[in-house]
Amino acid sequence: SRSINLAVIPGDGIGPEVVAQGLKVLSAALPQDVKLETKEFDFGAKRYHATGETLTEDDIKALEQYDAILLGAIGDPSVPSGVLERGFLLKLRFRFDHYVNLRPSKLGPGVSTPLAGEPDIDFIVVREGTEGPYTGNGGSVRTGTPHEVATEVSVNTAYGVERVVRDAFARAQARPRKKLTLVHKNNVLSYAGHLWTNIFNKVAEEFPDVTTDYLHVDAATIFFVTQPERFDVVVTDNLFGDIITDLAAAVAGGIGLAASGNINPSRAFPSMFEPVHGSAPDIAGQGKADPTATVLSTALLLRHLGYETEAARIEEAVSADLAERGESTRSTDQIGDALAVRVAG
Amino acid sequence: SRSINLAVIPGDGIGPEVVAQGLKVLSAALPQDVKLETKEFDFGAKRYHATGETLTEDDIKALEQYDAILLGAIGDPSVPSGVLERGFLLKLRFRFDHYVNLRPSKLGPGVSTPLAGEPDIDFIVVREGTEGPYTGNGGSVRTGTPHEVATEVSVNTAYGVERVVRDAFARAQARPRKKLTLVHKNNVLSYAGHLWTNIFNKVAEEFPDVTTDYLHVDAATIFFVTQPERFDVVVTDNLFGDIITDLAAAVAGGIGLAASGNINPSRAFPSMFEPVHGSAPDIAGQGKADPTATVLSTALLLRHLGYETEAARIEEAVSADLAERGESTRSTDQIGDALAVRVAG
Ligand SMILES: CC(C)[C@H](C(=O)O)[C@@H](O)C(=O)O
Ligand SMILES: CC(C)[C@H](C(=O)O)[C@@H](O)C(=O)O
Numbered sequence: 001s002r003s004i005n006l007a008v009i010p011g012d013g014i015g016p017e018v019v020a021q022g023l024k025v026l027s028a029a030l031p032q033d034v035k036l037e038t039k040e041f042d043f044g045a046k047r048y049h050a051t052g053e054t055l056t057e058d059d060i061k062a063l064e065q066y067d068a069i070l071l072g073a074i075g076d077p078s079v080p081s082g083v084l085e086r087g088f089l090l091k092l093r094f095r096f097d098h099y100v101n102l103r104p105s106k107l108g109p110g111v112s113t114p115l116a117g118e119p120d121i122d123f124i125v126v127r128e129g130t131e132g133p134y135t136g137n138g139g140s141v142r143t144g145t146p147h148e149v150a151t152e153v154s155v156n157t158a159y160g161v162e163r164v165v166r167d168a169f170a171r172a173q174a175r176p177r178k179k180l181t182l183v184h185k186n187n188v189l190s191y192a193g194h195l196w197t198n199i200f201n202k203v204a205e206e207f208p209d210v211t212t213d214y215l216h217v218d219a220a221t222i223f224f225v226t227q228p229e230r231f232d233v234v235v236t237d238n239l240f241g242d243i244i245t246d247l248a249a250a251v252a253g254g255i256g257l258a259a260s261g262n263i264n265p266s267r268a269f270p271s272m273f274e275p276v277h278g279s280a281p282d283i284a285g286q287g288k289a290d291p292t293a294t295v296l297s298t299a300l301l302l303r304h305l306g307y308e309t310e311a312a313r314i315e316e317a318v319s320a321d322l323a324e325r326g327e328s329t330r331s332t333d334q335i336g337d338a339l340a341v342r343v344a345g
Numbered sequence: 346s347r348s349i350n351l352a353v354i355p356g357d358g359i360g361p362e363v364v365a366q367g368l369k370v371l372s373a374a375l376p377q378d379v380k381l382e383t384k385e386f387d388f389g390a391k392r393y394h395a396t397g398e399t400l401t402e403d404d405i406k407a408l409e410q411y412d413a414i415l416l417g418a419i420g421d422p423s424v425p426s427g428v429l430e431r432g433f434l435l436k437l438r439f440r441f442d443h444y445v446n447l448r449p450s451k452l453g454p455g456v457s458t459p460l461a462g463e464p465d466i467d468f469i470v471v472r473e474g475t476e477g478p479y480t481g482n483g484g485s486v487r488t489g490t491p492h493e494v495a496t497e498v499s500v501n502t503a504y505g506v507e508r509v510v511r512d513a514f515a516r517a518q519a520r521p522r523k524k525l526t527l528v529h530k531n532n533v534l535s536y537a538g539h540l541w542t543n544i545f546n547k548v549a550e551e552f553p554d555v556t557t558d559y560l561h562v563d564a565a566t567i568f569f570v571t572q573p574e575r576f577d578v579v580v581t582d583n584l585f586g587d588i589i590t591d592l593a594a595a596v597a598g599g600i601g602l603a604a605s606g607n608i609n610p611s612r613a614f615p616s617m618f619e620p621v622h623g624s625a626p627d628i629a630g631q632g633k634a635d636p637t638a639t640v641l642s643t644a645l646l647l648r649h650l651g652y653e654t655e656a657a658r659i660e661e662a663v664s665a666d667l668a669e670r671g672e673s674t675r676s677t678d679q680i681g682d683a684l685a686v687r688v689a690g
Contacts, residue, residue: 085532114570116461133478133499138536144543148503150536154478158493185584187430191483191495198489218591225459225570225595239530243588246563250570 003035004305007066007270012044013279014289014332015072021291021336022070025317026298028340029310039066043088045076054087060095068301069272072294073279086136093129096269098262099160100167101129101238102300103245103276105252107228110323113251115225121252123231126168127241129262131160132192134238156192156237161199167265168235169207179232180204181213183220183240196237220244224251249276257322259296263304271304273297287331292318295339317342348380349650352411352615357389358624359634359677360417366636366681367415370662371643373685374655384411388433390421399432405440413646414617417639418624431481438474441614443607444505445512446474446583447645448590448621450597452573455668458596460570466597468576471513472586474607476505477537479583501537501582506544512610513580514552524577525549526558528565528585541582565589569596594621602667604641608649616649618642632676637663640684662687 008023010016027036041063048054063069069092074084092098107113107121137153165182172180182200186193197214204212213230215223217240223230224247236244249258258276275293283289296318303311317339330338353368355361372381386408393399408414414437419429437443452458452466482498510527517525527545531538542559549557558575560568562585568575569592581589594603603621620638628634641663648656662684675683 082532082535082538086535090533114461115459133497134533136535137496138499138534140536140540142503146503146507148540150501150540151482152478152499152501152534152537154483154497154499156495156497158487158491162491185587187427188435188479188584188587189483189497190427190431190481191485192497193427195485195493195495218588221566221588221592222595222600225592226599239533242530242533243563243566247566247570247592250567254571255567 001033001035003037004030005065005067006036006038007041007063007069008038009041009043009069009071009074011072011074011279012046012076013073013281013284015044015074015279017284017287017289017332018275018291018294019070019072021332021339022294022298024336025295025314025339025343026302028344029298029302029314030307031310044074045079045084048079048084054084055091063092063270066270067305068270070294070298070301071272071274073275073277075279076281090134090136092272093262096262096272097264098129098269098271099164100261100263100265101127101241102261102263103127103241103248104259104300105245105248107252108319108322110325111253111257113253115228115251119251120229123228123234123248124171125234125236125241125245125248126164126171127236127245128160128164128238130238131156132238154189154192154237154239156195158195158199161196162203165196165200165203165235168233169203169210172210172233173207175232177232178209179211179213181215181220181231181234183215183217183234183236183244185217185240187216192237200235217244221247224248245276253322255293256290257292257296259293259300261297261300261304271301273301273304287333289332291332291336292322295336313343314339346378346380348382349375350410350412351381351383352386352408352414353383354386354388354414354416354419356417356419356624357391357421358418358626358629360389360419360624362629362632362634362677363620363636363639364415364417366677366684367639367643369681370640370659370684370688371647373689374643374647374659375652376655379652389419390424390429393424393429399429400436408437408615411615412650413615415643415646416617416619418620418622420624421626435479435481437617438607441607441617442609443474443614443616444509445606445608445610446472446586447606447608448472448586448593449604449645450590450593452597453664453667455670456598456602458598460573460596464596465574468573468579468593469516470579470581470586470590470593471509471516472581472590473505473509473583475583476501477583499534499537499582499584501540503540503544506541507548510541510545510548510580513578514548514555517555517578518552520577522577523554524556524558526560526565526576526579528560528562528579528581528589530562530585532561537582545580562589566592569593590621598667600638601635602637602641604638604645606642606645606649616646618646618649632678634677636677636681637667637684640681658688659684
């Protein structure tokens with residue numbers, strides 16, 4: 001009999017609330033013969049305050065044993081900016097070589113968007129997850145003086161760019177429209193830009209049925225709000241991907257609905273799935289958080305582990321629920337229950 | 346008698362068409378006793394193809410003599426990406442130390458926006474113009490091989506950050522709402538992020554009447570489309586500013602309306618004013634280009650040179666024209682004429 005061994009990291013703020021609903025729906029979606037085993041980990045602000053630890057080598061070894069990781073959200077105003085981001089979230093992405101940061105945006109019927117009219121939004125962003133300006137490379141000299149110089153180094157390798165570009169081409173090829181847009185800023189960041197552009201053009205030859213396009217990142221933000229229908233699959237660098245996926249989430253119904261996967265396609269390490277939103281401490285513990293993004297993240301998780309039918313069932317349940325949601329103000333629990341019922345039914 | 350000595354760079358594509366209208370309106374706005382002297386320079390794709398030059402040392406010396414520069418647009422598909430951007434536009438910004446890249450966004454009545462409802466948009470972005478990832482620092486090794494490593498170095502100095510942050514605080518203080526938002530990514534780009542944040546907080550002490558806020562750049566893109574009213578003045582790094590000002594232009598009526606100033610507040614070098622849009626070669630020479638962004642750029646130019654009344658008159662003329670524009674399809678010339686008449690009357 002089959003089984004899924006899942007590491008669960010509820011985290012801070014609304015993290016535990018949304019993760020509980022994610023697990024509820026995930027369980028409801030699984031076939032009877034699949035055994036779901038979960039283990040909770042206590043990473044986040046509380047553990048940091050108690051022990052000073054964000055993620056130890058032992059933690060990494062422990063997490064390595066799981067098939068996948070479900071993460072709620074990490075972060076709290078009581079922890080200095082950057083400590084948990086770099087000490088936990090980015091550390092995991094780098095150590096588990098999550099080079100495909102997958103972020104779908106789809107605006108279904110009934111979902112409100114800040115855009116006028118009825119925009120047609122159905123694209124995925126493949127954000128590189130292990131390079132670019134996120135490597136922590138850089139430093140500062142004469143720190144704190146009027147002569148300080150601080151640098152940040154974006155590191156880009158042919159190895160790192162090629163694997164994510166190839167992954168994005170394969171994803172584009174598997175979609176009906178088969179279109180892939182590279183987003184970069186190659187007219188200014190020309191060293192990294194040439195690397196990305198050359199590799200993109202080279203890999204394109206292996207995918208002759210995929211239509212390709214290129215946009216500077218600044219222009220891409222314009223088209224996200226004026227012509228979102230022009231996007232099918234987008235591949236981009238770590239920082240550009242961070243920026244444009246928040247914008248994409250905003251136009252596609254808000255970050256309350258945005259799922260993401262930090263994926264190592266080789267499965268050498270467990271992949272991690274998380275809502276794009278943060279820990280939202282202002283509404284934590286009130287049953288107000290929308291668990292939809294976490295539920296959609298469990299669909300990405302199931303798809304990654306090969307449960308395509310179950311993943312699609314969760315996504316359909318969410319679409320159906322969203323279409324009927326209107327202005328109703330259900331609690332976190334109620335939304336989770338409704339989704340679990342739909343998925344099981 | 347007073348005079349303005351203006352260097353005019355029509356450039357490529359629609360550049361010459363929109364610049365002609367900009368000059369028309371600028372002349373109409375000036376008091377009788379101010380003598381406007383203009384000299385055209387032929388920078389751009391044509392000159393590059395003819396001579397291989399983008400901007401020589403002699404060119405820079407020549408331009409240095411002027412009170413200000415009015416630029417249309419530079420760029421053509423026949424020139425490899427990056428050549429004119431770095432060889433001309435960025436070179437001028439760096440050589441003339443244009444550390445304040447000023448980009449106002451205002452959505453007036455009658456102007457259509459991709460956002461739903463009636464968003465309230467009236468803010469300015471002060472984008473740093475001489476540092477960050479734009480310095481051209483970086484390189485590549487094993488170029489073109491499967492082992493290539495390409496880097497881009499963002500260079501940030503206390504000197505460079507403090508002067509632009511101070512300028513932004515002063516601009517915020519001069520506006521009714523007196524609010525300044527720093528946009529960065531200090532949870533990830535922590536060396537540059539700390540420098541920006543520390544200087545921002547330090548300079549804030551000198552401006553106790555200015556309300557301050559901080560947003561990560563990814564979150565800022567969300568609020569640009571969901572709550573643009575939360576912004577008054579924004580200060581940010583060169584690359585983040587590039588990205589968010591295109592988005593800002595898109596929501597505030599399109600880049601056809603977005604003006605910008607590349608300003609050296611010390612007046613040690615001439616400042617340069619240009620529409621945010623590019624050369625749009627696809628519609629060049631057809632009288633279809635909207636000259637409004639260039640006209641608004643001349644208002645920024647006049648304000649920089651101390652002609653506040655005339656600058657405001659141009660801005661009012663544009664607002665009034667936009668409010669009545671509707672779906673009318675006037676030519677470049679007709680829009681310029683209409684604005685000139687309003688400004689003169
Ligand atoms: C929290 C932060 C480090 C993170 C990032 O910048 O990648 C977040 O914004 C995201 O997009 O997952
Ligand atoms: C053309 C390009 C170099 C430029 C920039 O990146 O600054 C443009 O996008 C702008 O915003 O003025």
